[in-house]
Amino acid sequence: MKKLYIVLLITLGMLVGTSLAPTETSARPKHKISKGHKKHYKIKKLRNGKKQSVQESLNLLQNYLPEYYNITLLADAPEVTNFNLGSNYDQNSIFTDPILRKTLVENINDWLGTRYRHGGHSKAGVDCSNFTACIVESTLGIKFPGSPQGQLALFEPINNIDDMQFGDLIFFTGRNQRAKRVGHVGFYLGDGLFAHSSSGRGVIYTHINQGYYAERFRYGGRFIKSSWAGILTSEIKTN
Numbered sequence: 001m002k003k004l005y006i007v008l009l010i011t012l013g014m015l016v017g018t019s020l021a022p023t024e025t026s027a028r029p030k031h032k033i034s035k036g037h038k039k040h041y042k043i044k045k046l047r048n049g050k051k052q053s054v055q056e057s058l059n060l061l062q063n064y065l066p067e068y069y070n071i072t073l074l075a076d077a078p079e080v081t082n083f084n085l086g087s088n089y090d091q092n093s094i095f096t097d098p099i100l101r102k103t104l105v106e107n108i109n110d111w112l113g114t115r116y117r118h119g120g121h122s123k124a125g126v127d128c129s130n131f132t133a134c135i136v137e138s139t140l141g142i143k144f145p146g147s148p149q150g151q152l153a154l155f156e157p158i159n160n161i162d163d164m165q166f167g168d169l170i171f172f173t174g175r176n177q178r179a180k181r182v183g184h185v186g187f188y189l190g191d192g193l194f195a196h197s198s199s200g201r202g203v204i205y206t207h208i209n210q211g212y213y214a215e216r217f218r219y220g221g222r223f224i225k226s227s228w229a230g231i232l233t234s235e236i237k238t239n
Contacts, residue, residue: 054113057205061109064193064207068166071102085166094223095167100139104167107138108187108195114203121146128184131197132169135187140228148185155221161208164220166190172216182218 062069085096095101111134117125126134129151133144145151152171158164166189174183186196192208208214 052201052204057112058109060193060205060207061105061189064191065189068101068105068189071105089165090222092222092224092226093165093167094140094225094228096225101166104135104139104187105189107135108203111135111203112205114197116197116199116202118199126197126203127199128186128197131203132185132187135195140223142228148182151185152182152219152221155219156224158220158222161214161217161220164188164190165222167223169221170194170217171219171221172213173218180218184216188220 058069089096095104111123111126111131114123114131115125116127118127119130120126121130121134129148130146132151133146136142136144145154148171151169155169158168161170164170168188170186170188171182172184172186173180184196186194186206188194189205193205194208195203195205197203198206206213208217
């Protein structure tokens with residue numbers, strides 16, 4: 001009788017254990033990522049993944065603006081002078097000077113691959129606005145503010161991205177697009193291509209359609225001869 005009682009207890013325990021054990025239908029389903037989140041994941045992975053190499057940046061320059069890729073290979077000044085900007089180019093820009101155009105691209109290329117560093121101001125690490133400040137200083141010979149807001153304040157804002165041209169500064173919102181506050185800056189070269197110090201990839205060339213940059217565009221800023229030609233060898237107030 002005692003043995004039968006033990007057998008009954010064991011059998012009952014097995015039955016109860018089976019009913020409580022999780023099955024495929026009762027187990028917690030895996031979290032599914034919506035299509036919108038999948039897109040976000042892909043962009044995030046792209047930003048935080050493998051860093052863009054210097055050669056990849058130069059490939060972008062050659063692909064979108066082969067004339068500016070080639071201009072860096074020209075050593076003879078007369079050849080550079082013959083470079084055609086096109087009839088739509090604003091002749092009030094100081095970058096009508098072919099030597100300045102060549103110098104700008106060469107200086108940007110010299111910084112390619114520099115890692116991003118918040119507050120950095122050298123090739124050991126540089127942030128976006130300090131990168132543009134360094135390029136302005138080395139290309140135009142002037143001191144320049146070290147913040148996007150300070151830089152924007154020096155220009156008459158260009159509101160339409162289609163009006164941007166070679167040599168303009170290009171300003172974006174920060175990652176919070178709703179704030180509309182300028183938080184990122186780079187140098188625009190044309191055909192949607194700009195150079196900047198990306199927080200994820202350092203100093204690179206990027207096309208405006210990559211990531212969220214087209215949505216984040218706020219203003220452009222042009223170096224007009226009448227405003228800047230007289231101070232190319234002087235200093236302006238820095239922030």
